[in-house]
Amino acid sequence: MTTAVADAHEHHGPEKGIKRWLFTTNHKDIGTMYLIFSLIMFFAGGAMALVIRSELMTPGLQFVHPEFFNQMTTMHALIMVFGAVMPAFVGLANWMIPMMIGAPDMALPRMNNWSFWILPVAFGILLSTLLMPGGAPASGWTMYPPIVLQTGVAFPFLIFSILLMGLSSIMGAINIIVTILNMRAPDMWLLKMPMFVWTWLITAYLLIAVMPVFAGAVTMLLTDQFFGTSFFLAAGGGDPVMFQHIFWFFGHPEVYIMILPAFGVVSEIIPTFSRKPLFGHDSMVYAASSIAFLSFIVWAHHMFTVGMPLSGQMFFMFATMLIAVPTGVKVFNWIATMWRGAMTFETPMLFSLGFVFLFTIGGFSGVMLAIAPADIQYHDSYFVVAHFHYVLVPGSIFALMAGAYYWLPKWTGHMYNETAGKLHFWMSTIFVNLTFFPMHFLGLAGMPRRIPDYSTQFADFNWMASVGAIGFGLSQLIFVYVLLTSKKGEKATDRVWEAPRGLEWTVPSPAPYHTFDTPPVKRVSEEAFE
Amino acid sequence: MTVINLMLQKSFLSLLGLIFASAANADWALNMPRGITELSAETYDLHMMVFWWCVAIGVVVFGAMIISLFMHRKSRGAKPATFSHSTSAEVIWTIIPCIILLVMAVPAAETMIRLEDSRDPDVSIVITGYQWKWHYKYQDEGVEFYSSLALPSVKARFKESGVDPFSVENYLLEVDRPLVVPKGRKVRLLMTSNDVIHSWWVPDLAIKKDAIPGIINEVWFRATETGTFRGQCAELCGKDHGYMPIVVEVVEPDAYQAWVDTRHAGGAQVAQMEN
Numbered sequence: 001m002t003t004a005v006a007d008a009h010e011h012h013g014p015e016k017g018i019k020r021w022l023f024t025t026n027h028k029d030i031g032t033m034y035l036i037f038s039l040i041m042f043f044a045g046g047a048m049a050l051v052i053r054s055e056l057m058t059p060g061l062q063f064v065h066p067e068f069f070n071q072m073t074t075m076h077a078l079i080m081v082f083g084a085v086m087p088a089f090v091g092l093a094n095w096m097i098p099m100m101i102g103a104p105d106m107a108l109p110r111m112n113n114w115s116f117w118i119l120p121v122a123f124g125i126l127l128s129t130l131l132m133p134g135g136a137p138a139s140g141w142t143m144y145p146p147i148v149l150q151t152g153v154a155f156p157f158l159i160f161s162i163l164l165m166g167l168s169s170i171m172g173a174i175n176i177i178v179t180i181l182n183m184r185a186p187d188m189w190l191l192k193m194p195m196f197v198w199t200w201l202i203t204a205y206l207l208i209a210v211m212p213v214f215a216g217a218v219t220m221l222l223t224d225q226f227f228g229t230s231f232f233l234a235a236g237g238g239d240p241v242m243f244q245h246i247f248w249f250f251g252h253p254e255v256y257i258m259i260l261p262a263f264g265v266v267s268e269i270i271p272t273f274s275r276k277p278l279f280g281h282d283s284m285v286y287a288a289s290s291i292a293f294l295s296f297i298v299w300a301h302h303m304f305t306v307g308m309p310l311s312g313q314m315f316f317m318f319a320t321m322l323i324a325v326p327t328g329v330k331v332f333n334w335i336a337t338m339w340r341g342a343m344t345f346e347t348p349m350l351f352s353l354g355f356v357f358l359f360t361i362g363g364f365s366g367v368m369l370a371i372a373p374a375d376i377q378y379h380d381s382y383f384v385v386a387h388f389h390y391v392l393v394p395g396s397i398f399a400l401m402a403g404a405y406y407w408l409p410k411w412t413g414h415m416y417n418e419t420a421g422k423l424h425f426w427m428s429t430i431f432v433n434l435t436f437f438p439m440h441f442l443g444l445a446g447m448p449r450r451i452p453d454y455s456t457q458f459a460d461f462n463w464m465a466s467v468g469a470i471g472f473g474l475s476q477l478i479f480v481y482v483l484l485t486s487k488k489g490e491k492a493t494d495r496v497w498e499a500p501r502g503l504e505w506t507v508p509s510p511a512p513y514h515t516f517d518t519p520p521v522k523r524v525s526e527e528a529f530e
Numbered sequence: 531m532t533v534i535n536l537m538l539q540k541s542f543l544s545l546l547g548l549i550f551a552s553a554a555n556a557d558w559a560l561n562m563p564r565g566i567t568e569l570s571a572e573t574y575d576l577h578m579m580v581f582w583w584c585v586a587i588g589v590v591v592f593g594a595m596i597i598s599l600f601m602h603r604k605s606r607g608a609k610p611a612t613f614s615h616s617t618s619a620e621v622i623w624t625i626i627p628c629i630i631l632l633v634m635a636v637p638a639a640e641t642m643i644r645l646e647d648s649r650d651p652d653v654s655i656v657i658t659g660y661q662w663k664w665h666y667k668y669q670d671e672g673v674e675f676y677s678s679l680a681l682p683s684v685k686a687r688f689k690e691s692g693v694d695p696f697s698v699e700n701y702l703l704e705v706d707r708p709l710v711v712p713k714g715r716k717v718r719l720l721m722t723s724n725d726v727i728h729s730w731w732v733p734d735l736a737i738k739k740d741a742i743p744g745i746i747n748e749v750w751f752r753a754t755e756t757g758t759f760r761g762q763c764a765e766l767c768g769k770d771h772g773y774m775p776i777v778v779e780v781v782e783p784d785a786y787q788a789w790v791d792t793r794h795a796g797g798a799q800v801a802q803m804e805n
Contacts, residue, residue: 061687281614321634454702
């Protein structure tokens with residue numbers, strides 16, 4: 001990749017020591033920091049999930065008080081959503097997007113550094129609330145007023161940390177859009193971009209559209225609490241339901257922010273291990289765009305029990321059902337990609353296949369939830385907990401794992417331990433189902449979510465779910481082992497896999513500190529593009 | 531340590547329960563109850579219809595995927611095809627889901643319309659959520675009372691209470707004073723809250739409605755069976771969110787009238803004593 005032009009520059013490597021990480025503007029360093037940060041948050045949020053599941057293992061209170069239980073559910077969600085899943089995808093974007101489009105770095109490298117370093121501060125603030133008088137926020141991650149206004153000392157810290165996370169997300173999103181729109185290799189026009197780049201472009205627009213709305217909503221909470229406003233307080237003429245509308249106007253696109261990049265990752269991986277091009281690339285782009293558009297007009301399906309007018313309920317029911325169409329197109333296209341391919345089943349492919357299977361189950365329960373009269377029964381029960389964990393854990397998290405295994409040799413220059421990787425996959429798959437499948441039954445039988453204790457008829461399935469959760473948590477330690485031994489494997493080739501497509505496989509493994517100092521010419525990229 | 535021992539013991543017991551549980555066991559509920567009102571049965575039917583559609587689609591989608599996983603693998607010597615799109619296939623798998631959705635949407639919309647029709651009730655009850663109990667006020671009968679978690683559950687619910695939840699009948703699902711309603715009459719519930727948002731949920735009535743401060747929500751039901759039906763608060767409302775159950779007793783209309791009369795007499799007695 002070294003060319004005469006690149007040599008003319010002073011070709012510098014990374015700085016030494018802590019300065020490299022504090023001051024770096026390199027997309028690979030920042031990507032690595034995002035990924036490591038999200039893994040730490042994944043384990044922190046996971047530990048909280050295990051507190052929840054331990055308490056729920058048997059009826060009666062064994063370990064924690066209800067107050068602390070509510071703090072755990074709230075913090076688990078906030079940390080997993082904003083600390084684990086979102087930063088992990090931003091990490092993948094940082095590492096891979098410049099290399100996939102043939103750019104030397106992100107378009108705004110200093111802002112890139114800034115948007116990462118805000119995150120440890122934000123989560124430091126959020127986690128510190130656990131030590132404050134009155135404890136951490138306990139109102140659920142949805143922060144509905146008036147209950148959220150009963151938060152103690154932690155309240156302003158909660159709001160401030162969320163504002164910081166939003167700031168970080170918006171800056172990251174701007175950076176990704178600017179990079180993709182301005183820094184593609186000369187002959188890579190939009191519809192030739194890899195699916196991962198496409199889904200991230202759409203995701204970044206979603207982030208820019210909804211994060212400011214969310215920031216507005218939490219700021220209104222702040223002024224209601226401290227400055228005497230009554231946006232959401234009935235006693236002052238405000239409306240508690242308005243917060244829910246604003247929150248879910250952010251919240252529903254937010255769930256697609258967590259799943260669209262996952263679609264992108266598996267759309268890269270399935271063709272590689274099927275040895276066949278992605279089926280219907282363009283229709284995948286249109287499907288992802290349709291999902292993004294629909295995400296703005298379905299928010300109130302989270303609120304079928306708040307007492308909306310009939311016409312409103314009808315609209316949100318029909319619009320929600322429509323989402324099944326583009327999502328179905330995606331699933332069908334993945335299967336058509338596999339169809340008459342020549343598949344092999346390395347760890348990234350296993351996680352991708354697990355994704356397609358289990359995400360589809362989450363999709364099915366999603367269609368059921370769209371049916372408003374039935375949703376009234378499912379709403380706020382364990383059925384909903386089962387549904388969104390199916391789309392987030394074997395959905396987003398599996399796609400993240402798939403992506404990590406897929407690109408790890410490109411990052412480290414060595415093949416990871418395939419046996420450990422496969423073990424990680426099978427253990428995760430077995431335990432994730434043991435954890436979340438029984439929750440469907442619990443919800444249908446009438447167990448509400450967010451309760452620390454339950455009636456004895458729910459005991460058996462809760463016990464199963466708790467055993468599954470502990471197993472799932474322990475299985476993730478295999479991934480840590482894989483990472484720690486990731487440089488011990490055999491040397492990876494530049495292409496790593498037998499038939500990958502994309503510019504990232506034209507650079508050496510490990511990818512040098514600076515790649516694509518000059519844009520790839522068509523000659524080099526032709527094969528990778530087609 | 532004793533806590534952990536107790537837990538292990540319970541875990542072992544529930545494992546045994548798991549092994550010996552049968553579908554006939556009421557404690558082993560897998561599905562939504564069919565409920566005791568016309569609309570709960572309709573809701574259940576909708577739920578099952580969508581469920582079976584999902585099963586059918588699942589058989590096709592997962593079937594195709596599993597066939598592909600076995601047939602089109604490199605280890606069987608499969609040679610990859612090169613096709614990368616097919617407009618006709620994509621049109622087909624866009625249109626068919628649309629048709630299936632339409633088939634589901636029509637009955638769902640019909641049920642939705644009936645759910646919202648709370649005109650001409652026979653009995654109206656104002657339900658107010660409190661942290662953490664319910665208040666019921668019968669609008670025309672002049673009867674009102676609070677309904678809280680029953681004492682046996684209260685004694686067992688705390689950490690290190692020393693009471694085994696399995697020894698408490700209807701643990702966390704029993705109240706001191708249940709809501710009593712007549713069978714076969716249209717009962718309208720008006721929900722509101724005095725503090726934070728709660729949600730009144732009884733699965734057998736297929737009713738879940740948020741009780742929101744400053745807002746009055748309406749729902750209705752007409753019970754077709756007598757009996758005792760249990761539910762819980764469904765919206766996180768603070769530390770004792772899990773401890774504000776709902777018990778509805780559906781009785782014959784004369785029994786209901788008798789109950790209202792005794793409430794009145796009881797109320798008068800209380801008033802007299804206060805004088």
